[in-house]
Amino acid sequence: DQQVKQNSPSLSVQEGRISILNCDYTNSMFDYFLWYKKYPAEGPTFLISISSIKDKNEDGRFTVFLNKSAKHLSLHIVPSQPGDSAVYFCAASSGANNLFFGTGTRLTVIP
Amino acid sequence: EAGVAQSPRYKIIEKRQSVAFWCNPISGHATLYWYQQILGQGPKLLIQFQNNGVVDDSQLPKDRFSAERLKGVDSTLKIQPAKLEDSAVYLCASSSSSGANVLTFGAGSRLTVL
Numbered sequence: 001d002q003q004v005k006q007n008s009p010s011l012s013v014q015e016g017r018i019s020i021l022n023c024d025y026t027n028s029m030f031d032y033f034l035w036y037k038k039y040p041a042e043g044p045t046f047l048i049s050i051s052s053i054k055d056k057n058e059d060g061r062f063t064v065f066l067n068k069s070a071k072h073l074s075l076h077i078v079p080s081q082p083g084d085s086a087v088y089f090c091a092a093s094s095g096a097n098n099l100f101f102g103t104g105t106r107l108t109v110i111p
Numbered sequence: 112e113a114g115v116a117q118s119p120r121y122k123i124i125e126k127r128q129s130v131a132f133w134c135n136p137i138s139g140h141a142t143l144y145w146y147q148q149i150l151g152q153g154p155k156l157l158i159q160f161q162n163n164g165v166v167d168d169s170q171l172p173k174d175r176f177s178a179e180r181l182k183g184v185d186s187t188l189k190i191q192p193a194k195l196e197d198s199a200v201y202l203c204a205s206s207s208s209s210g211a212n213v214l215t216f217g218a219g220s221r222l223t224v225l
Contacts, residue, residue, distance in 0.1 A: 004153070032212045043115070043202055043216030044154070089153055093212050098144075098167055101153030 003027045004092050006102035014110050019077040021105050023090030026071065030092040034099065035064060035075045038087045047088075048075070080109045113137065115217035117203050123223045129191035132220045135184070136205030142166075143180055144214060145188050146202040154202055160186065193224045 005024045013019045021035075031052040036044035050057040050064045050073070057064050063076045077084055090102040116135040124130050136143050141162050146154035157176065159166040162183035171178070175194070180186040190197055200221045204214040 006153075034212065036216075041218065043204075043218045045216070046213050049213065091153075098156045098159060099154075099212070099214060101155070103151065103153045 002103075003030075003100045004090055004102040006090055006105050008105050009103070010106040010108070012108045012110060013080045015082055016079045019075075019080045019084065019107055019109070021075040021077075021088050021090075021107065023073050023075075023102055024071055025073075025092050025100075027092070027094070027100075028071070029094040030100075031095070032093050033064070033066060033073050034091045034093075035062075036089045036091060036101075038089060038104070044089055077107075080107075082109045082111050085109050115203055115205055115215055117201075117217035117220050119220060120218065121221050121223075123225065124193055126195055126224050127192040129189065130193060130222060131190075132188045132201050132203075132222075134186045134188070134203030134217060136186075136203070137207075137215055140205035140207050140215075141183070142206045142208075143186050144204040144206075145178055145186070146204065146216075148200045148202055148219070150199070157188070157201075190222075193222075195224050198222055198224045 034049040035047045037047045038044040048059050048062045066073045087104045087106050089104045091099040093099045143160045145157040148154040157171045158168040158178045160180040163180050178188045200219040202219045204216045206214045
Protein backbone atom coordinates (compact mmCIF):
# COMPACT_ATOMS: atom_id res chain seq x y z
CA ASP A 1 0.00 0.00 0.00
CA GLN A 2 1.78 3.12 -1.28
CA GLN A 3 0.85 5.91 1.11
CA VAL A 4 3.02 8.49 -0.65
CA LYS A 5 2.89 8.70 -4.43
CA GLN A 6 4.95 10.53 -6.99
CA ASN A 7 3.22 9.90 -10.29
CA SER A 8 5.83 11.49 -12.54
CA PRO A 9 8.94 9.31 -12.78
CA SER A 10 10.84 11.98 -14.67
CA LEU A 11 10.82 15.67 -15.52
CA SER A 12 13.00 17.73 -17.87
CA VAL A 13 13.30 21.49 -17.54
CA GLN A 14 15.41 24.13 -19.22
CA GLU A 15 17.98 25.91 -17.08
CA GLY A 16 16.54 29.08 -15.56
CA ARG A 17 12.94 27.89 -15.75
CA ILE A 18 10.78 26.63 -12.91
CA SER A 19 10.72 22.96 -11.91
CA ILE A 20 7.55 21.69 -10.24
CA LEU A 21 7.60 18.27 -8.62
CA ASN A 22 4.38 16.82 -7.28
CA CYS A 23 3.50 14.39 -4.51
CA ASP A 24 0.20 12.95 -3.24
CA TYR A 25 -0.48 11.11 -0.02
CA THR A 26 -3.35 9.05 1.30
CA ASN A 27 -2.84 8.99 5.09
CA SER A 28 -4.62 11.92 6.75
CA MET A 29 -2.55 11.33 9.91
CA PHE A 30 0.62 12.57 8.21
CA ASP A 31 1.62 15.88 9.75
CA TYR A 32 5.16 16.44 8.51
CA PHE A 33 6.41 16.35 4.95
CA LEU A 34 9.91 16.42 3.56
CA TRP A 35 11.72 16.48 0.25
CA TYR A 36 14.98 14.64 -0.19
CA LYS A 37 17.36 14.89 -3.10
CA LYS A 38 19.51 11.99 -4.25
CA TYR A 39 22.53 11.95 -6.52
CA PRO A 40 23.80 8.66 -8.02
CA ALA A 41 25.81 6.50 -5.61
CA GLU A 42 24.95 8.77 -2.68
CA GLY A 43 22.34 8.59 0.04
CA PRO A 44 19.33 10.92 0.00
CA THR A 45 20.01 14.36 1.46
CA PHE A 46 17.41 16.50 3.20
CA LEU A 47 16.25 19.47 1.15
CA ILE A 48 13.23 21.14 2.71
CA SER A 49 10.28 20.30 4.93
CA ILE A 50 6.87 21.58 5.93
CA SER A 51 4.61 21.01 8.89
CA SER A 52 0.91 20.43 8.40
CA ILE A 53 0.15 23.68 10.21
CA LYS A 54 1.65 25.60 7.30
CA ASP A 55 0.80 25.73 3.62
CA LYS A 56 4.10 27.10 2.35
CA ASN A 57 7.75 26.98 3.29
CA GLU A 58 10.52 28.69 1.39
CA ASP A 59 14.28 28.25 1.45
CA GLY A 60 16.17 30.14 -1.21
CA ARG A 61 15.29 28.74 -4.62
CA PHE A 62 13.17 25.96 -3.10
CA THR A 63 9.55 26.32 -2.01
CA VAL A 64 7.25 23.58 -0.79
CA PHE A 65 3.48 24.01 -0.95
CA LEU A 66 1.04 21.87 1.01
CA ASN A 67 -2.66 21.47 0.20
CA LYS A 68 -4.07 19.40 3.03
CA SER A 69 -7.59 19.17 1.66
CA ALA A 70 -6.25 17.66 -1.56
CA LYS A 71 -3.55 15.67 0.25
CA HIS A 72 -1.06 17.11 -2.18
CA LEU A 73 2.29 18.81 -1.93
CA SER A 74 4.63 20.24 -4.48
CA LEU A 75 8.23 21.37 -4.65
CA HIS A 76 9.06 24.41 -6.75
CA ILE A 77 12.62 25.12 -7.80
CA VAL A 78 13.23 28.48 -9.39
CA PRO A 79 15.42 29.18 -11.20
CA SER A 80 16.43 25.61 -12.01
CA GLN A 81 20.14 24.92 -12.36
CA PRO A 82 22.00 21.97 -13.94
CA GLY A 83 23.27 21.00 -10.47
CA ASP A 84 19.66 20.40 -9.45
CA SER A 85 19.56 17.34 -11.70
CA ALA A 86 18.89 14.46 -9.31
CA VAL A 87 16.14 12.16 -8.07
CA TYR A 88 13.75 13.89 -5.69
CA PHE A 89 11.86 11.91 -3.07
CA CYS A 90 8.82 13.12 -1.21
CA ALA A 91 8.42 11.71 2.31
CA ALA A 92 5.80 11.99 5.04
CA SER A 93 5.45 11.06 8.69
CA SER A 94 2.99 11.25 11.58
CA GLY A 95 4.53 12.41 14.83
CA ALA A 96 8.17 11.53 15.26
CA ASN A 97 7.76 8.27 13.48
CA ASN A 98 8.94 6.43 10.43
CA LEU A 99 9.17 8.31 7.13
CA PHE A 100 7.15 6.94 4.22
CA PHE A 101 8.78 7.70 0.88
CA GLY A 102 7.42 8.11 -2.62
CA THR A 103 9.04 6.39 -5.58
CA GLY A 104 10.94 9.50 -6.68
CA THR A 105 11.01 11.86 -9.64
CA ARG A 106 14.15 12.18 -11.74
CA LEU A 107 14.72 15.84 -12.57
CA THR A 108 16.95 16.75 -15.49
CA VAL A 109 17.84 20.40 -15.94
CA ILE A 110 19.02 21.04 -19.47
CA PRO A 111 21.70 23.74 -19.85
CA GLU B 112 30.38 16.87 11.66
CA ALA B 113 31.13 13.47 10.19
CA GLY B 114 28.26 11.88 8.27
CA VAL B 115 26.69 8.44 8.54
CA ALA B 116 29.28 5.82 7.62
CA GLN B 117 28.33 2.54 5.95
CA SER B 118 30.30 -0.46 4.74
CA PRO B 119 30.75 -2.24 2.50
CA ARG B 120 29.60 -0.01 -0.36
CA TYR B 121 29.09 -2.94 -2.71
CA LYS B 122 28.57 -6.65 -2.17
CA ILE B 123 27.81 -9.46 -4.61
CA ILE B 124 26.78 -12.85 -3.24
CA GLU B 125 25.08 -16.01 -4.41
CA LYS B 126 21.56 -16.77 -3.22
CA ARG B 127 21.41 -18.63 0.08
CA GLN B 128 24.68 -17.03 1.23
CA SER B 129 24.84 -14.57 4.10
CA VAL B 130 25.89 -10.93 4.22
CA ALA B 131 26.33 -8.26 6.88
CA PHE B 132 26.25 -4.50 6.61
CA TRP B 133 27.65 -2.07 9.14
CA CYS B 134 26.57 1.46 10.00
CA ASN B 135 28.05 4.14 12.25
CA PRO B 136 25.59 7.01 12.76
CA ILE B 137 26.32 10.66 13.42
CA SER B 138 27.77 11.07 16.89
CA GLY B 139 25.07 11.78 19.43
CA HIS B 140 22.16 10.69 17.24
CA ALA B 141 19.97 8.46 19.36
CA THR B 142 17.79 7.10 16.58
CA LEU B 143 19.11 4.80 13.86
CA TYR B 144 17.20 3.43 10.87
CA TRP B 145 17.81 0.78 8.24
CA TYR B 146 15.97 1.27 4.96
CA GLN B 147 15.82 -0.99 1.92
CA GLN B 148 15.64 0.68 -1.48
CA ILE B 149 14.83 -1.59 -4.40
CA LEU B 150 15.59 -0.22 -7.86
CA GLY B 151 12.82 2.13 -9.01
CA GLN B 152 11.22 2.38 -5.58
CA GLY B 153 11.49 4.69 -2.62
CA PRO B 154 13.29 3.68 0.57
CA LYS B 155 11.27 1.39 2.83
CA LEU B 156 11.92 1.14 6.56
CA LEU B 157 13.22 -2.20 7.80
CA ILE B 158 13.98 -1.35 11.41
CA GLN B 159 14.24 1.66 13.71
CA PHE B 160 16.33 1.78 16.90
CA GLN B 161 16.11 4.31 19.71
CA ASN B 162 19.48 4.02 21.47
CA ASN B 163 19.87 0.24 21.63
CA GLY B 164 16.17 -0.61 21.76
CA VAL B 165 13.96 -1.51 18.79
CA VAL B 166 11.16 0.98 18.10
CA ASP B 167 9.74 -0.52 14.91
CA ASP B 168 10.68 -3.72 13.10
CA SER B 169 7.28 -4.51 11.65
CA GLN B 170 8.61 -4.53 8.06
CA LEU B 171 11.72 -6.61 8.79
CA PRO B 172 11.54 -10.15 7.30
CA LYS B 173 12.60 -11.75 10.53
CA ASP B 174 13.04 -15.22 9.08
CA ARG B 175 16.12 -14.01 7.22
CA PHE B 176 16.96 -10.48 8.36
CA SER B 177 18.37 -9.49 11.74
CA ALA B 178 19.77 -6.27 13.10
CA GLU B 179 21.41 -5.16 16.28
CA ARG B 180 22.66 -1.95 17.77
CA LEU B 181 24.94 -2.84 20.63
CA LYS B 182 25.81 -0.04 23.06
CA GLY B 183 23.42 2.30 21.22
CA VAL B 184 26.01 3.44 18.70
CA ASP B 185 26.85 1.49 15.56
CA SER B 186 24.62 -1.15 14.04
CA THR B 187 24.82 -4.29 11.94
CA LEU B 188 22.18 -5.60 9.53
CA LYS B 189 22.47 -9.26 8.52
CA ILE B 190 20.73 -11.27 5.85
CA GLN B 191 20.86 -15.07 6.02
CA PRO B 192 20.06 -16.76 3.71
CA ALA B 193 19.84 -14.18 0.94
CA LYS B 194 17.24 -14.38 -1.83
CA LEU B 195 17.30 -12.84 -5.30
CA GLU B 196 14.68 -10.29 -4.24
CA ASP B 197 17.00 -8.96 -1.54
CA SER B 198 19.03 -7.21 -4.23
CA ALA B 199 18.75 -3.56 -3.22
CA VAL B 200 20.56 -0.65 -1.66
CA TYR B 201 20.53 -0.79 2.13
CA LEU B 202 20.51 2.69 3.57
CA CYS B 203 21.34 3.55 7.13
CA ALA B 204 20.10 6.84 8.57
CA SER B 205 20.19 8.57 11.93
CA SER B 206 18.40 11.44 13.59
CA SER B 207 18.71 13.44 16.77
CA SER B 208 15.97 13.80 19.36
CA SER B 209 15.40 17.43 18.40
CA GLY B 210 15.23 16.78 14.67
CA ALA B 211 13.43 13.48 14.80
CA ASN B 212 11.76 13.84 11.40
CA VAL B 213 14.91 14.89 9.57
CA LEU B 214 16.99 11.85 8.83
CA THR B 215 20.60 11.97 7.68
CA PHE B 216 21.41 9.10 5.36
CA GLY B 217 24.61 7.26 4.62
CA ALA B 218 25.70 6.51 1.06
CA GLY B 219 24.22 3.03 1.23
CA SER B 220 25.40 -0.52 0.67
CA ARG B 221 24.44 -1.98 -2.70
CA LEU B 222 23.71 -5.71 -2.55
CA THR B 223 23.46 -7.91 -5.63
CA VAL B 224 22.24 -11.46 -5.12
CA LEU B 225 22.95 -13.83 -8.03
